[in-house]
Amino acid sequence: MVVLATKCYVEGDARERALDSLDSLIRNDVGELDVTWDIGVRDDDFVSVTVTGDDATAARNLLGEEWGEVTPHLTEGETYVGTLDQWDEDGFVLDVGFQNRVRISTDDLGLGTGSPTQIRDRFGIVQHTPLAFVYDEDGSRLADETRDRLYGWTREERRSGRVNVNSATRGEVRATVNRAGHAEDIVTVERLGLLEQSIVCPEGTDPPGLLASIGTYLPSELKCVLT
Numbered sequence: 001m002v003v004l005a006t007k008c009y010v011e012g013d014a015r016e017r018a019l020d021s022l023d024s025l026i027r028n029d030v031g032e033l034d035v036t037w038d039i040g041v042r043d044d045d046f047v048s049v050t051v052t053g054d055d056a057t058a059a060r061n062l063l064g065e066e067w068g069e070v071t072p073h074l075t076e077g078e079t080y081v082g083t084l085d086q087w088d089e090d091g092f093v094l095d096v097g098f099q100n101r102v103r104i105s106t107d108d109l110g111l112g113t114g115s116p117t118q119i120r121d122r123f124g125i126v127q128h129t130p131l132a133f134v135y136d137e138d139g140s141r142l143a144d145e146t147r148d149r150l151y152g153w154t155r156e157e158r159r160s161g162r163v164n165v166n167s168a169t170r171g172e173v174r175a176t177v178n179r180a181g182h183a184e185d186i187v188t189v190e191r192l193g194l195l196e197q198s199i200v201c202p203e204g205t206d207p208p209g210l211l212a213s214i215g216t217y218l219p220s221e222l223k224c225v226l227t
Helices: 010-029 054-066 114-124 144-153 170-179 207-215
Strands: 001-007 034-042 044-052 078-089 091-095 101-105 130-134 158-168 188-191 196-202 222-226
Touching: 010 034, 010 044, 010 054, 044 054, 044 144, 044 196, 078 114, 091 114, 091 130, 114 222, 144 170, 158 188, 158 207, 170 188, 170 196, 170 207, 196 207, 207 222
Parallel strands: none
Antiparallel strands: 001 044, 034 044, 078 091, 078 130, 091 101, 158 196, 158 222, 188 196
């Protein structure tokens, strides 16, 4: 079994759609291997995938590389993925599964000046977004790959910014953009996690305006990133 570093925290029909979407994504990742799999959601909302078959080890490794893997034991200096759980004046708190939390102080975020709330707003980090970090018992830090990705969002050429969304699959976000009449106003929808997406806006699109237009259709947290 591999526990993916992404959560399924919606209920009812929305959960069924999310898990159906994940099943399709897993099929794309490991469908050519000699394996079968079963998807579950743990009590802490992290997604588990039980893999069986001759290529089970390879499939688990592929899924862990694609989504990040939640493990009960963290090793100093190693990089892991947690999901943004809370934030306060002292920093971010990541949920790393198995009832564990990792705190990253404001200084160790490495994302410039401002309070954690201001930093979250500036980079459009919605709750539950998966974030890579380097574990240190005395003070973990965001991984360079995560810092680079977030800074990259604010510096994209020929882009006006992004609208980041949680509580919806990539397909649901695409459908919502179409329903709101903005299909021509986006470049693509990037997947951040199972239920966390990033809508990329071209030059000439106003991200706050897009957020206002689609917000009535989505029971989500939405945040803008401006370039």
